[in-house]
Structures are given as structure tokens and as C-alpha cells.
Amino acid sequence: MKKILFFCLYTLSMPAQHLWIDVVPEFSEIGAESLQPPYTAGADYAEEISLNSKAWVQFSEIPPDSKWCLLARSTEATQGGAAIQLRPDYMSVSAVQWSANSPELIQLENRPNAVFSGIGAVGSLLIEFIVYGAELSKDWQPRDISIEWTVESGGCLL
Amino acid sequence: MRLIISLFTPVVLLAQPFSNSVHTTFQLRYQPIALISTSTPVLTAEVNIPNEAGQRIDSPSLRGDFTELFATISKHKNVDVVIRNPSSEIVGVRCTALIVNVPQGSYSAANTILTTTMNQVLINTNGICTGTQSGEGIPLVFEFLKYSDYSLLFAGKHSVNLLLQVL
Numbered sequence: 498m499k500k501i502l503f504f505c506l507y508t509l510s511m512p513a514q515h516l517w518i519d520v521v522p523e524f525s526e527i528g529a530e531s532l533q534p535p536y537t538a539g540a541d542y543a544e545e546i547s548l549n550s551k552a553w554v555q556f557s558e559i560p561p562d563s564k565w566c567l568l569a570r571s572t573e574a575t576q577g578g579a580a581i582q583l584r585p586d587y588m589s590v591s592a593v594q595w596s597a598n599s600p601e602l603i604q605l606e607n608r609p610n611a612v613f614s615g616i617g618a619v620g621s622l623l624i625e626f627i628v629y630g631a632e633l634s635k636d637w638q639p640r641d642i643s644i645e646w647t648v649e650s651g652g653c654l655l
Numbered sequence: 656m657r658l659i660i661s662l663f664t665p666v667v668l669l670a671q672p673f674s675n676s677v678h679t680t681f682q683l684r685y686q687p688i689a690l691i692s693t694s695t696p697v698l699t700a701e702v703n704i705p706n707e708a709g710q711r712i713d714s715p716s717l718r719g720d721f722t723e724l725f726a727t728i729s730k731h732k733n734v735d736v737v738i739r740n741p742s743s744e745i746v747g748v749r750c751t752a753l754i755v756n757v758p759q760g761s762y763s764a765a766n767t768i769l770t771t772t773m774n775q776v777l778i779n780t781n782g783i784c785t786g787t788q789s790g791e792g793i794p795l796v797f798e799f800l801k802y803s804d805y806s807l808l809f810a811g812k813h814s815v816n817l818l819l820q821v822l
Contacts, residue, residue: 516675528686532727538690539725539787541759550681565673572678628683633784634759637730640683647676 514565516648517555525550527628542631545582552583554613554622556648561617564652568609572643579631581605581642585613586623602627605644611653687731689821694723694789698797715799723792724752728760728821730782737774739818745807746815747800752778752793759784762793777819 525548529536533543554567569583583603603612613622626642700715728734738750752764760783765776778793785792 514673514675516677518677518679520679520681522681524682524684526684526686529688529690529727532688532690534787536690537725537787538692538727539785539792540690540727541784541786548683550683552679631685632759633688633727633729634782637685637782639685641680642683643678643680645676645678647674649674650672 513558514556514648515558516646517557518552518646520550520552522550525626527631531631541633542636544630546628546631548626548628550626552624552626552644554624554646555620556615556622557618557620559618563617563650565615566611566649566651566653567613567615567622568647568649568653569603569605569612570609570645570647571605571607572645573641574643578638578640579636580629582627582629583612584625584627586625589621589623590615590619605642609645609647614653616652685729688727688729689734690727691736691819691821692725693795693819694725694792698722700799717797717799720797722795722797723789724778724795724819725785725787725792726778726780726783727785728780728783730760733779733781735776735822736778736780737820737822738777739774739820741816744815746813748815748817749798749800750777750817751796751798753796755794757783757785757793758791764793774820774822
């Protein structure tokens with residue numbers, strides 16, 4: 498009984514993986530500065546528009562050599578419009594925590610797509626959001642960009 | 656032995672597959688945009704001098720009587736592009752927006768418009784993007800009205816200031 502109690506206490510005190518993701522600011526605006534050329538009559542939006550909103554990822558309470566994979570999936574209710582892409586800033590993490598083959602841009606879709614393959618804890622991984630292929634005559638209504646982020650053990654095949 | 660198993664069990668659990676999920680949301684907003692410009696800001700007209708005294712000046716001929724309207728107007732609301740001419744202007748000018756295909760969106764144009772009245776609608780659109788290159792804009796044709804009273808014009812240059820506005 499004593500040993501069972503010891504086991505339970507030890508197991509409960511075990512560190513659990515902790516995933517924390519914050520997107521700031523909560524609003525991103527696209528205006529005439531995003532035209533190509535900017536502020537030019539007759540011009541359409543640039544093919545790629547970098548948003549002010551960025552995701553900050555913290556993943557902790559994990560052994561240093563443990564591999565994991567960060568996936569992102571769009572849960573946006575209204576579909577259509579310009580594509581949203583994710584661009585991990587690999588310089589925001591240690592060089593040993595990512596592969597040189599890691600993709601530069603990842604499309605945000607309804608199915609989970611691998612965004613980042615990590616090893617051990619990550620303090621502040623920065624992920625930028627890109628609006629790709631916006632068109633003035635189609636993209637004008639506000640959109641709530643909802644994302645489900647999942648960290649799985651084992652790393653990604655990036 | 657049991658103690659050893661108890662001590663090693665957490666290590667085994669740590670190596671177990673894990674999966675954690677969180678949700679985030681942020682809002683993407685497109686600001687209203689209404690930008691217009693013309694390819695040629697200045698048009699020049701020449702007046703043919705009558706052969707004999709007492710004859711009236713007929714319609715002046717415009718040199719470069721054509722300009723293009725470039726527009727980037729978002730779909731946030733229906734917009735009029737209007738043209739204004741000072742009501743005191745003695746030279747009558749007619750401006751017509753031709754209907755052509757533009758890369759994005761569409762527009763309607765009123766028929767020939769006399770610009771001697773304030774705020775005449777030139778085009779109406781609910782979102783348009785014409786392009787920026789020559790040949791992609793909306794052609795605007797300017798004409799001077801025949802039989803206007805040009806006798807009030809003095810020798811030299813006379814400027815007619817037309818103003819295009821998005822309302």
C-alpha cells in the first residue's frame with residue numbers, strides 16, 4: 498500500500514508537457530500600404546502580405562532529446578478568400594532544434610499540416626502569418642483566423 | 656523489485672506518445688481603399704483663330720483629348736466617382752467614361768456628362784481594380800462644347816480645372 502501511494506505521488510508529480518501559444522495582436526489590418534505598388538490607384542494587393550499578428554510558441558516540460566512535431570489546422574468557419582500561410586522564424590530558436598530542410602512556408606488548411614519539428618523545450622518560437630493571393634474584388638470582409646495547434650511526440654517528416 | 660519498477664515507471668511514461676492541443680484566433684480586417692488617378696493630369700486645347708473679324712470661334716480642338724482613369728476601390732460600399740467643374744467656368748467641357756473590361760470588378764458609366772454642373776457622376780462601382788499600366792485604365796474622353804461663348808476668353812492661356820472625386 499505504501500509503495501502504491503509512493504508510485505501515485507511520484508507519477509502525479511511528474512512534469513507534463515506544456516504547450517502555450519499566444520497570437521498578438523488580436524487584429525491585423527490590410528490597407529493601401531499592401532498594394533503593389535503601395536498607395537497606387539489601379540494596383541491590386543501584393544501577392545504576399547505579412548501580417549502584424551504573430552504567434553509565439555512555448556513548449557516546455559519535455560526531456561531535452563525528445564522529438565516533437567507542431568501541427569496547425571484551420572478551424573475557420575467561413576472558407577474561401579485568400580490563403581493563409583505560416584512562416585516559422587527559425588532564427589528565433591536554437592540551431593539544434595530544427596532541420597535545414599524545414600519548409601519556409603506552410604499552408605494553413607482544414608487538415609493538420611506540420612509546421613515545425615522540434616527537439617526538447619522551446620522558449621519562444623515565432624511564427625509569422627502571410628496572406629497569399631488576396632484580390633481586392635474578393636477579399637474585403639473581416640475574417641476570424643482560427644487555428645488548432647497540436648504538438649505530437651516523435652517529430653515531423655519535414 | 657517492486658520499488659525498482661515503481662521508480663522506473665515514470666520514465667517509461669515520459670517516453671509515451673503525447674499530444675497537446677491549443678486554439679488561437681485573431682481577426683484579419685481589410686481597410687476600405689479608394690484611390691484614383693489619371694494618366695495625364697493636363698490636357699491642352701488649341702483654338703482655331705477665325706479667318707475674318709466677326710466670325711465666331713468654333714469648337715476648340717483638344718490636343719491629347721484622352722486620358723485614363725486608374726482606380727483601386729474596395730467593395731466596402733458602393734462608390735461614385737464624380738467630376739466637378741467650377742460653375743463660373745465659361746468653357747463648357749464634356750467628359751465621357753467609356754466602358755471597357757478591367758482586370759477586376761466592374762463599373763457603370765453615365766452617358767455623356769456636362770461638367771458645368773457640380774458633382775456629376777462619372778462612374779459608379781462596387782469594387783474595382785483597373786491595373787496601373789497604360790491601356791488598363793478607364794478611358795475618359797474630353798470634348799469642348801461647340802457654340803459656347805468663347806468671346807469672353809482673352810488671348811493667352813485659359814485653364815479649366817476639373818476635379819475628380821470619390822464619394
